[in-house]
Amino acid sequence: xxxxxxxxxxxxxxxxxxxxxxxxxxxxxxxxxxxxxxxxxxxxxxxxxxxxxxxxxxxxxxxxxxxxxxxxxxxxxxxxxxxxxxxxxxxxxxxxxxxxxxxxxxxxxxxxxxxxxxxxxxxxxxxxxxxxxxxxxxxxxxxxxxxxxxxxxxxxxxxxxxxxxxxxxxxxxxxxxxxxxxxxxxxxxxxxxxxxxxxxxxxxxxxxxxxxxxxxxxxxxxxxxxxxxxxxxxxxxxxxxxxxxxxxxxxxxxxxxxxxxxxxxxxxxxxxxxxxxxxxxxxxxxxxxxxxxxxxxxxxxxxxxxxxxxxxxxxxxxxxxxxxxxxxxxxxxxxxxxxxxxxxxxxxxxxxxxxxxxxxxxxxxxxxxxxxxxxxxxxxxxxxxxxxxxxxxxxxxxxxxxxxxxxxxxxxxxxxxxxxxxxxxxxxxxxxxxxxxxxxxxxxxxxxxxxxxxxxxxxxxxxxxxxxxxxxxxxxxxxxxxxxxxxxxxxxxxxxxxxxxxxxxxxxxxxxxxxxxxxxxxxxxxxxxxxxxxxxxxxxxxxxxxxxxxxxxxxxxxxxxxxxxxxxxxxxxxxxxxxx
DNA sequence: GCCGTTTTCGGCCCGACTGTTTTCAGTCG
Numbered sequence: 001x002x003x004x005x006x007x008x009x010x011x012x013x014x015x016x017x018x019x020x021x022x023x024x025x026x027x028x029x030x031x032x033x034x035x036x037x038x039x040x041x042x043x044x045x046x047x048x049x050x051x052x053x054x055x056x057x058x059x060x061x062x063x064x065x066x067x068x069x070x071x072x073x074x075x076x077x078x079x080x081x082x083x084x085x086x087x088x089x090x091x092x093x094x095x096x097x098x099x100x101x102x103x104x105x106x107x108x109x110x111x112x113x114x115x116x117x118x119x120x121x122x123x124x125x126x127x128x129x130x131x132x133x134x135x136x137x138x139x140x141x142x143x144x145x146x147x148x149x150x151x152x153x154x155x156x157x158x159x160x161x162x163x164x165x166x167x168x169x170x171x172x173x174x175x176x177x178x179x180x181x182x183x184x185x186x187x188x189x190x191x192x193x194x195x196x197x198x199x200x201x202x203x204x205x206x207x208x209x210x211x212x213x214x215x216x217x218x219x220x221x222x223x224x225x226x227x228x229x230x231x232x233x234x235x236x237x238x239x240x241x242x243x244x245x246x247x248x249x250x251x252x253x254x255x256x257x258x259x260x261x262x263x264x265x266x267x268x269x270x271x272x273x274x275x276x277x278x279x280x281x282x283x284x285x286x287x288x289x290x291x292x293x294x295x296x297x298x299x300x301x302x303x304x305x306x307x308x309x310x311x312x313x314x315x316x317x318x319x320x321x322x323x324x325x326x327x328x329x330x331x332x333x334x335x336x337x338x339x340x341x342x343x344x345x346x347x348x349x350x351x352x353x354x355x356x357x358x359x360x361x362x363x364x365x366x367x368x369x370x371x372x373x374x375x376x377x378x379x380x381x382x383x384x385x386x387x388x389x390x391x392x393x394x395x396x397x398x399x400x401x402x403x404x405x406x407x408x409x410x411x412x413x414x415x416x417x418x419x420x421x422x423x424x425x426x427x428x429x430x431x432x433x434x435x436x437x438x439x440x441x442x443x444x445x446x447x448x449x450x451x452x453x454x455x456x457x458x459x460x461x462x463x464x465x466x467x468x469x470x471x472x473x474x475x476x477x478x479x480x481x482x483x484x485x486x487x488x489x490x491x492x493x494x495x496x497x498x499x500x501x502x503x504x505x506x507x508x509x510x511x512x513x514x515x516x517x518x519x520x521x522x523x524x525x526x527x528x529x530x531x532x533x534x535x536x537x538x539x540x541x542x543x544x545x546x547x548x549x550x551x552x553x554x555x556x557x558x559x560x561x562x563x564x565x566x567x568x569x570x571x572x573x574x575x576x577x578x579x580x
Numbered sequence: 581g582c583c584g585t586t587t588t589c590g591g592c593c594c595g596a597c598t599g600t601t602t603t604c605a606g607t608c609g
């Protein structure tokens with residue numbers, strides 16, 4: 001999957017063109033193409049091989065030729081030319097918030113600055129303020145932003161940003177001027193990582209709301225404060241933006257501030273094609289100026305001939321078409337989940353007993369939990385020897401009668417060894433009701449070897465679920481090299497389910513691949529990988545990934561009642577036995 | 581550079597805030 005790589009080179013072209021002062025629509029065309037390719041469910045390479053690049057919206061003859069050259073040669077002559085015209089560090093100047101192409105180019109041309117370090121030096125020596133259009137405030141802002149960039153070069157995990165935003169909503173919602181308030185932006189779309197936290201409020205006195213927000217005790221610094229918008233830095237160094245609108249504009253504002261950008265642009269174009277104009281203030285008749293909808297989000301969509309759609313799928317990847325045709329999916333909901341199929345206890349590296357974890361699951365309304373402690377190879381996590389595992393199974397036997405009708409499932413997270421063998425003998429695996437297999441070592445193996453290793457593990461008749469299929473940790477490590485397309489095809493064929501791991505730093509599979517898995521007929525499980533009772537809450541993040549992937553209740557195994565779930569796993573064993 | 585249920589040319593989403601300016605450009609989302 002080279003989509004990210006291809007998107008990256010198109011984005012670089014866009015940046016360089018922008019720095020050279022090119023037509024902004026041409027720049028936008030490259031950016032748009034990059035976004036399209038980045039979020040495409042299929043591999044750009046296979047689309048290119050099929051000769052269908054130009055059928056992708058936003059890709060015309062010129063960009064198709066450059067992508068084609070890139071895929072064939074790993075380079076682009078056009079990009080090389082641009083790189084010679086703009087020194088490499090100048091592009092980096094664009095990463096400073098507040099510095100756009102115009103100021104970056106001005107600073108580069110006038111002062112010869114090509115790196116962030118030189119920029120900082122020039123700001124400290126007050127050389128920037130000698131340039132036209134830059135004075136003391138801009139210079140200070142650049143210094144502040146440079147400092148923040150060092151602190152905060154990474155995007156926030158959803159699991160950090162969402163609780164922080166919900167805390168602010170709790171603090172603000174009883175303010176007398178506030179009518180409604182909720183998270184918006186990428187947070188409402190439940191994107192896996194978040195740039196800035198966006199919150200939307202409605203009020204007859206919006207200025208009071210932005211001021212109250214700027215005065216919250218968690219605010220460390222006020223970055224901007226106006227009558228309808230405020231932007232602050234919290235004591236945890238999170239940037240939060242609050243917009244306050246009139247109550248009758250709440251729906252259109254919520255629609256607008258939820259995005260994403262591509263969805264909004266497409267939606268506004270639909271409005272234009274109907275002689276209407278859409279902004280955060282409402283949907284207007286272009287000729288009369290009459291406001292047709294604005295109070296509720298669903299009113300906007302309905303007035304445009306569309307069904308309302310959940311924020312998670314607003315990415316302009318087919319949802320507008322589906323909404324027009326009335327074929328939107330009925331996305332899986334958290335209430336549909338009946339159990340968690342990857343949970344650890346203190347038998348290996350968890351912090352709580354099996355009973356405590358089971359009780360916590362019961363409180364969540366689940367009917368079952370698979371206690372999947374690590375297998376023997378994972379020494380660092382106190383993986384269980386076969387003897388210890390058997391002891392654990394006896395404990396579960398004793399526990400279940402007391403918890404009935406709730407069921408603790410006998411299970412393990414079994415390492416796929418470097419040669420593809422599973423880390424327990426088959427007769428022991430046969431005693432387990434749920435066998436989760438995963439990779440925890442040998443990340444440095446090459447792509448073919450790791451892929452082969454996983455495919456070999458699928459041959460084992462006792463394997464049920466492939467956990468965290470890429471091994472990535474968001475903001476920390478990229479995951480091992482693996483041919484997921486091949487893995488998913490093999491999983492579909494072998495009847496192996498694939499996990500969406502809801503742990504906020506994993507979210508693995510991601511939404512793009514989960515959607516691909518569905519297309520290939522792979523069953524999904526959404527698990528938390530909880531190592532403590534509180535971690536069980538991560539189910540909401542896993543469900544969010546599934547929703548972003550357009551998954552429905554029927555795609556998710558752990559929405560099944562226990563007997564049907566066990567029957568599914570049992571069928572695989574029977575089928576494999578007959579085949580043998 | 582891309583695109584077309586009026587268009588193969590002439591458009592391209594829309595508005596708020598900031599800073600440096602006396603009316604607006606740049607940036608952001």
